[in-house]
Amino acid sequence: MAFGIIFKRAVRDFRQNFVTHLMTTLVVGLTCLIFVFFSLFSFNLQQVVERFGRQLAIIVYLKKDVSQESIPAVYQKIAGLEGIESVKFVSSEEAFKRLEKFFKDEEEVLQGVDPLFLPPSFEVQINRAVYHLDRIKKIASELSKWPEVDKVQYGRAWVDRLEAFSRVVRGAVMASGIILLLTAAFVVSNTIKLTVYARQEEIEIMRLVGGTSGFIQGPFLLAAFFQGTIGSSAAILLSFFAYRYILGMLDYTGLVRSLSLQFLPFSYIALFVLASGLFCVAGTALALRRFLRL
């Protein structure tokens, strides 16, 4: 069956049943709008968490009895680990100098203290390209097992809390996404069923005069694809303009600037629009199935 004929019939049908198609597209659009809003929130939260995490370094404290000669070997071992961007050695003296600088207004605090009482350490930065919260944990855990290492710190409490929060938000977005998808499936499938019911006679006649399933289903499926893609594109456009408008209103606040919010990436948008189209096609195919039996 030529695609051109199916396309023409779909366009003709779209014109003849414009209001029904418009209502279905609106329902799809509104459902997508809610989903885009949640996705936008989740995406930016994830970005913030990752950006914050990237600023964290791993501090590797060495045992006091580690000899000076073995330090270059430890340095090489850390630098050789996968995903390490930079390693900086901080001797006991340098650590003491930093402490002195910190207490520069209360010098008496450090009076009489041995300049070597602080352990030597390494400050390790993780490569941003391979950055992941799990990665920090893994590297820290590995380092803590080395015989030269006394203790490893990486702002664990913060990272854990952020990670937990991010996980909760991701879960909430996924759960709401599933509920929205089910709601959309129900609404779209019912709207399409109503359209199909209204045209049940036409479908029956097409079957009786020898119309193939492709001929009968084609225009419905094509219309459903248009509804899905147009509805989701409209939702994306609307949320983009709303995002820009709200961002413009809040731009003067330092907090918003420091969060450096972003809109959803193009690849996500393309996938979302395509998935919406295919989702509507699948819903329509299911609704049509019972009308195409003998």
Add this chain to the structure above:
Amino acid sequence: MISVDHPIIELKEVVKKYSPDIMALENIELQIPKGEFVFLTGPSGSGKSTLLRMLYCAEQPSSGTVTIDGMDLSSLSLSQVPQLRRKVGVIFQDFKLLYNKTVFENVALSLEVLGLKRSQLEKRVKQVIEGVGLGDKMYRKAVQLSGGEQQRVAIARAVVNRPPIILADEPTGNLDRQRTREVVALMNELNARGATIIFATHDETLFEHSHRRLLLLEKGRLKRS
């Protein structure tokens, strides 16, 4: 014209039962050669429509075989059913028209399903509509036509793709004498062009003086063939 050797329609030991125990057709044996025009008659509920529905694959027999042009209908896959239906033009008792569409659109549907473009089908559709005497009402909606005119649209739709078999289920049931004669004449003309026709009717005046074969169904049994 009639080929006795190769029946285009053949029913062997066909039985149709509906649950719980309604016997719609009982042990039907029938052969219709290519090019024959037969009348199918019998009282209401005798099984005329059920028999016709089997011939265009809207029903399957409970047992027995139905063969159309060499195809055993029980072995047809879902994708082969449309191919069969393109060989069988059906005129329904209740017309089955799309009432919000024009006469042209209704008739063109039979050719659209074949994948013909509008430019290709336009000439043939117009010709057939003029042939049934509705040339001046081509772009009227079916709902605006009289019962007789609607019947003629249904006939035009059934014959526009030149099917070798035409099944007419009470095609004159809603028509007056004059229109009935016109429909019968149209059927005779189609038969003269080579179509095999089964004309189901309970109007005895249509076949009492006819030389055509008569199939009489009573309580699901074929009494005369």
